[in-house]
Amino acid sequence: MIKKFKIFFLFFFIIFNPLHAEEKIAYIDIEFLLNESIAGKLITSKLETQYKSNIEKFKLSEKKLIEEEKNIISKKNILSEVEFNKKIEVFKKKVDIFRQEINNSMKELNEIKNKSTSILIKNINPIIEDYAKNKSIDIILSKKFILLAKSDLEITDEILKILNEKIKEIKFE
Secondary structure, eight states, X not given: OHHHXXXXXXXXXXXXXXXXXXXXXXXXXXHHHHHHSHHHHHHHHHHHXXXXXXXXXXXXXXXXXXXHHHHHHHTTTTSOHXXXXXXXHHHHHHHHHHHHHHHHHHHHHHHHHHXXXXXXXXXXXXXXXHHHHHTXXXXXXXXXXXSSOOGGGBOHHHHHHHHHHXXXXXXXX
């Protein structure tokens, strides 16, 4: 408890120290920029389209596997036990491959999302730096780490306008 108090006191002292009164501080909501910017919305739209396409493809494959399973089961009494077991093993391998394809597809979408988000953030950083320089802002904090602050210190909307003017699309494929 004492350690937390010391950290709080130190943080409070640094922020509200009269020697730092001239420093200008602002905060920004990066998640909002990623989700609401033109480039961010385009990334989300492309990922959703790819996801839906994958789902349709996998539904067709699943339907074929179900039909194949029914076909194998219907031949259980006709085939010898050895032949039936061979067909079951082949079918199990197909199911394993199908599951692996789904996992690979999801992994690929996550990688694309992470890569595109990273590229967008790299493009946002210089915009924030220029804005801070032009407005003489000394410190810009992330909104998710702020417990309480004046709303007039938030610069998210201003950065969003600049971002939408400068970056319309992120190439990530």
